[in-house]
Amino acid sequence: MKHADRAKSLLLGLFSLIVFLFLWQLLAVWMNSPFLPGPYSVLTAFFRISTAGDIDGYTLSSHAMTSIYRVLLGFLFAGMTAIPLGIFMGLKPSVNSVSSPIIEPIRFIPPIAWIPLAIILLGGITRYVFLIWIGAFFPILLNTIAGVKRTSAVLVDMAKTFGADSRTITFKIVFPSALPEVMSGLRVGLGVGWMCIVAAEMIGGDPVGLGRLIIKYANLYQMDVVILGMVTIGIIGLILNYAILSTERRLFKWRVEVRA
């Protein structure tokens, strides 16, 4: 994109954001409900929670850092399980038939629905990890399988004619060729995992975390902080997504599609 174009689109974006905030403020004034704060109250809440902390004294940044830590832990675990399994399942159709009757229905069980079982079977940080894992696992797994299956047969044949064994083919052909899909699986997985944070922190116990902040202030009927929590989650999610996206762009320069 040209320089001028980019400036123009930034300006347009800023403009539409301002219009949006203005309309929201208008709605808030018009509804005049104690439960629908406008953007101004949310901004005030932002400064209050950022400096003085919430009702238990935790600041916004400590809520955010805790949530990020939990999500990254669960995400890490999801990557460590889903990628090897995905490569295995992509390479061996029989592994696929064995695992899909168990994995497939589990895929559609939402993370919140796992909360009761998570409480019974797990404790401490492992619960958060589990619930984030449940969310992040499947996008990574499915993308890895798809990436492995899309490996060009010619490249595999090529390696075979040099006498490559299956280990070499897996690590030098299949894995690098699936890597773009794996990465986009990781990106989607991190996004989904991040969005599970409210579900994961719904159990309660520890008083800190962005999901907890939302639930706590919903219980206290203070919607300004609830919306603050939502916006914070949205923006951090965006940043995490962007971080992986730009890694992808840097890593896969060789992939012509990514540049288009």
Added chain:
Amino acid sequence: MKHADRAKSLLLGLFSLIVFLFLWQLLAVWMNSPFLPGPYSVLTAFFRISTAGDIDGYTLSSHAMTSIYRVLLGFLFAGMTAIPLGIFMGLKPSVNSVSSPIIEPIRFIPPIAWIPLAIILLGGITRYVFLIWIGAFFPILLNTIAGVKRTSAVLVDMAKTFGADSRTITFKIVFPSALPEVMSGLRVGLGVGWMCIVAAEMIGGDPVGLGRLIIKYANLYQMDVVILGMVTIGIIGLILNYAILSTERRLFKWRVEVRA
């Protein structure tokens, strides 16, 4: 896949399912906790809830039908909003710049986090519709945009050389060429929308719906029904997914990729 292969993989799948259920039963017996029922108790709960109904007298099928109805409504609405907007955004980069500063952070706010606002702003069935919509909207939107952008420039040029106007190009070139992506967006969207059912039904009010069933019985510490609800959600999700997938396969015979 060959006939024999398919039979073999079906058998393998069945076998692994049985092994899984057996291990689960074993774990349940070994843990001997009233909070970890085995598959047998879940089956019993299935017959009980299917025939006699739950604590409020609603049967499993009425819970399921209600949830499906809500999800389909929200999904329909998501499709009706996301597809036109996606085509529009894909075709006009300026629409993209206007909308993305608002849409992008919203994308990462999980549906559960919207519950407090949904309660304030909406009532009745519209809340369910809204929460499902929030979940289903973005996959459809993003896939539609991607599909539109992937429209072959040659096909557009070809239409132009015949003197086609932009309306004709949109409806006869861009839309059909984006359709496979739109459909896979719809599939993912329906999956995500379906998984929002527990979040949507967490609000409460109405005593019926699969999400409600899970929450109700989790509050009653009766895990057999909770797991029954989870499994039901998982299986219905799988069926919905499969339904769209087979529609895709039928519709896009012309797409060589889909057949591979």
Added chain:
Amino acid sequence: SGFLFPQQTATVRVGHLTGDLHHLALFVARNQGYFEQSGIKIELKEYANGPLLMQDFLAGELDFAYVGAPPAISARAKGMSDPNAHLPVVIASVNLEGSAIVVDGSIESPEDLSGKIIGTPGTGTIQDILLSMYIRDHNLTLTKSPMSISYLPIEFSKGTINGFIGWEPAPSIAVVQSGAHVLLTSKDLFENHQCCVLVVSNKFLASHQDLVSKFAAAHKLANNYIINNPAYAKQLAMNITGHSSQLIDLALSHIVYTSTPDPVSMKTFLHAMIDLNVVTTLTHEQVDDFINAFIDTRFI
């Protein structure tokens, strides 16, 4: 004496519900330093509702909890058959009463409840049981709309429900912010009924009787302090909930703070819970034994 014989400090995990005024004693005890003085360091764990808290309690994640009596009863009834479960044992009362039915202008007397939509904070809560008992006793037919306590005042403000039964401060919020009026309070529904209780894990009790005793003493001290220093209690309530003075006044007027448990009302509740199928593992004959084992009166 603490100065001369420095005590070993033990850390205990205490569960409670976010913004629940019933649990004021917990905060008084903490702010007044009663726990520290007994050599107890507390780690607070907060939950959105009683059943979630009790699930965590059963899993052994908590030592003490401030919680409504019915979730504790249900959890104990369900967990009794599990040797690994951490069963709750009541060592003190937290408060009596503390709930109210608030309604809009269309309802002037209890008879007007018929045909109306009334919100409750969920199947199996004290409030749900109180309402069920009341409509059974007065032959009323109304539509119950169960939902999370957080949403009751909001739904009321929008007119989706004609009124609701909830624990404080939810009813007072509806009164102060949305023009509701109080139709019936706990006192009218079931005078002096047990509401929240202080429970300890049976496993913790078995191994740390001394700590349990000290904790109960600190709790009792705090409840007494609330009774004797209403102004202090009110200020603290305002701090932990962020609500206005007027609202807190109204809310506190519906709560009776006492440390002595009331087994009779708990038995009544349990009978009702069995009738409602909320408790399925007990029969009416087992109720007396169950409640007697549930309450340990040694510490009050």
Added chain:
Amino acid sequence: MGPEIVLESVGKTFKSGKDTIEVIRNLSLSVDDGKFLCVVGPSGCGKTTLLKLMCGLLQPSSGRVLVKGNPPDPKRNRFGVIFQEDSLLPWRNVLANVKFGLEITRNKTDIDDLAREFLSLVGLKGFEEYYPHQISGGMKKRVAIARAMAVDPEIILMDEPFADLDAQTRQILQKELLAVWSKFNKTVIFITHNVDEAVFLAQEIVVLTKRPATVKAVVKVNLEYPRARLSPPFISYREKILGYLHEEITAL
């Protein structure tokens, strides 16, 4: 009749990022009505760009492009363009693909019959219901030709239409193209990098320089149709064009 297509010192530059690429420089050319003109040039020199300028898909950066005295406009002039890439709509069957151009240019009544007629003209009777992925590359090109011819174009523009076909199929299609051309006698602009093909087909061959492209030479091919590929005059035309091209390629 005057010239059908006129290019007056046309220049074309593209901006990509901060770079500017000059693809065509000061190119003048005029094509008479009914002529079969071939354009050859080193790969990447700007042949496709030239074709797009002629049918109005691109606007010149300098100079003028005129078709019958006016700037080209697909809504007014009727072009029949066969693109270098596969340009069939993959979701339409063969018949519906041929109908596509007609749907835009004609009212609906006789479309079906016309499309069938042109399909049988290119030898694809019986393949109406096939989808593009079910037919070979050569058959796809025939469908594209039928689609372009069906709208009764004033000018036919073809961009290396046979490049990705094997030698046998290519030669068959070349013969068929000549047959169709002599029957309808339209103006044809045919781009190729295959010199053999150009000499076999064209009345006039325009040789382009390497990028930025301009006209290096215009060679009139004075041979009767059908032409024998191994005849000495054919070979000498071939050598001549190859000579021009070689100068351009070695100059790269």
Added chain:
Amino acid sequence: MGPEIVLESVGKTFKSGKDTIEVIRNLSLSVDDGKFLCVVGPSGCGKTTLLKLMCGLLQPSSGRVLVKGNPPDPKRNRFGVIFQEDSLLPWRNVLANVKFGLEITRNKTDIDDLAREFLSLVGLKGFEEYYPHQISGGMKKRVAIARAMAVDPEIILMDEPFADLDAQTRQILQKELLAVWSKFNKTVIFITHNVDEAVFLAQEIVVLTKRPATVKAVVKVNLEYPRARLSPPFISYREKILGYLHEEITAL
């Protein structure tokens, strides 16, 4: 020295779904050490399948394939295969692509030098750091050739390596290939559907029938290298092979 590759009445069928496709039927052939053999045949007749049988990527359904008296085994025999499709690893740069084969067949010490040596042999010195998407089709083929040659193969198998290149590049690469072959004197099996190419390159041309493929004719080309494409004997070899092929194509 005895024959390097022997095929004894080889047959190959594929199962796809419920259908069985017979691709090769009763094909016998023997190739001597150091020979340059071209295989031509109608498109889709089974040329690629034949090549895969020779290097052990596919097993014959009947008959035997022997390389130096044993079934082909890439772990023992050293093959240099250039595939019909692009077979460069897109995530490796040119140098690393050439090193790929060496990484498998050699111990690590001298790999880098060897790879650079073979890159400059195919005229790609200076392009070591380029990625496949940054170079042209012709350069990609050169990289594939360098990669195959670097492992010092006993047998080189090439599957229409120059099919998708333009005429100019194709001719340049043909000359280079002959130069490399005469320098190292390996056995080369070269598949093409371009008769011109076959006559230009081969000592012996095997013409295959249409599917199921078997040997239609073996033509020895008794011409000195380098060969002149327009010389009468060249043209007569060409006509002869084209005649065989024409019989097969019209028989379709």
